[in-house]
Amino acid sequence: MALLGTIVNGLLIIIGSIIGLFFTKIPERFKETVMHGIGLAVILIGLQMAFSTNQIIIVLLSLLTGAIIGELIRLEEGLNQVGKWLGSKFTTKNDKFSVSQGFITATLIFCIGAMGIIGALDSGIRGDHEVLITKGILDGFTGLVLTTTLGFGVIFSVVPVILYQGSIALFATQIDRLVPANILNELIVEVTAVGGLLIVAIGLNMLKITNIRIGNLLPSIITVVVIYYIYQLF
Template structure:
């Protein structure tokens, strides 16, 4: 089944969140220290991904035009609106954490090489190993995030399923129309672009910056187009 890997990824997040709820009574100082640790790891992961870029121009143009589209569409604000709606549905006592948990977890789980490459493998080769590995990793991350950000983390399952499931379904046909060499280059540059977004998430978690990362998400979709155009003119 093409969507098996994506569904297992969602299940991993669900299990991690449920387990994390049993550890919610930790002190605020411990939560702060845990989040700082998470932020540092996120930062490292993002840097390792970002340095893989083989064409900085593709990276720059993708982020530039992605930011313009994201700001015009107000993606970050729409995420916040969804979070606030969830807060209202869950009750006033949850309002301090659901929105932040939903947004932070969604960005961490969606932006990354494993989500893209794993979904492509599921669709093209029917190989779900990468997404199954990601499900285990995301489960542990969801556990830790839940102890600090609360139950809102579980709602990140929805964008994860839509993102990975959509890529997997598209990938069932993509190899018929896109040359393998271009697809490989696309994965490299998308990984690097996603890495920079993960760096931004890490900086936000550490309270160093307040980057509207969701408004940069269109850059991931533009990588293919920018790569094609730059290759056509020899950049």
Template sequence: MVLLGTIVNGICIILGSVLGKLLNRIPEGIKHTVMQGISLAVIILGIQMGLKSEQFLIVIFSLVFGAIIGEYLALDDRLNNLGNWIEEKVGKNSEGTVAKGFVTGTLIFVIGAMAIIGALDSGLRQDHGVLYTKSIIDGFTSLILATTLGIGVIFSAIPVMLYQGSIALFATQIEKWVPQVLMDSFIVEMTATGGIMILAIGLNLLGLTKIKVANFLPSILVTALLVVIIYFWADMIHFVQAIR
């Protein structure tokens, strides 16, 4: 079943959010310290991912042009507006707004190599191991987030399932027309680009910055485009050299 890993991931986020809401009587000091610990772990994860790039210029250009597109489309505002719309439907949460929980959860669970690599594994090889691991991490993270940011975190399961499910379904056809070398290069550079966004999320969670991370999401698409251009440019150069 191609979507099994994605479904398990969504269920873990939902269960973690519900448990987190039920355990909202945890002392504020504990919740605050635990959230700081998660934030630091997210920062380290982002740094590790960011250092994996083999062509860092791709990462830089991806972030620059991705930010321009994101700002033009006002993705962060649109994502927050979606959260606010959900908040109007279900009401405000005394522990935190639904919008903040939804946006934070969505950004944490969607951005990153595990989401794409896991979904690709599910689609290409019917191997859900990566997504199962991600599900456990997301489940614990959503539990902690829900105790501090409220039940809005539960709604982040929807974009996670749509995002990963779409990639998994797409991956069932990808081997027919995307060379493995090209796919490997994209995953490496996408990991680094996503890692910098993960780092920004960690800094936001610590309250050190207010970076509109959602506006950088188009950077992933820009990364894919740049990797494809470089791949075929290199092929063209090799072809020209071969016929001389």
């Protein structure tokens, strides 16, 4: 079953987020310090991913084109609206921003990364769900901690996680017929590098060092595929 790993990943996020709801009353100073710790760890993870690139020009062009597309379609604004709409259904008016922030932050953390891509590919190509189950355990703990600070919105991130990883897994059941293994492996490296820089941006925002519109950079995850394909042609 190609989607087993994705489903387990989603369930573990839900469980972790629900458990986190019982710890929202801890003192604010604990939450702040814990979030700083997570922010630092997120930056480290992102840097490790970003340094994997073999073609820095591909990464640069992907971020530039992705940023232009994201700003043109105002992607982050749309994500915020989704978060606020969810907030209006489940929280009071004063909590809407928290739900929006929790939804966007958790979605970016859970969706962007090597484990999600490689794990979904393993599920689809080889029927091996170990990577996604391991990712699910990590996501569950991360969701627990994020929920204590960012609130109920974190749990909604399970929807884009399942759609994103599930789509990759289903596509991967046919991908070996379309893309040679060596090209696929190299592409994953560049996608991971771009995703790593977005992860670094998340960490910087969590530490309140910057206020990067990460949502508007998300199209770079798609443009890197196009740019890599053009690069291979020449």
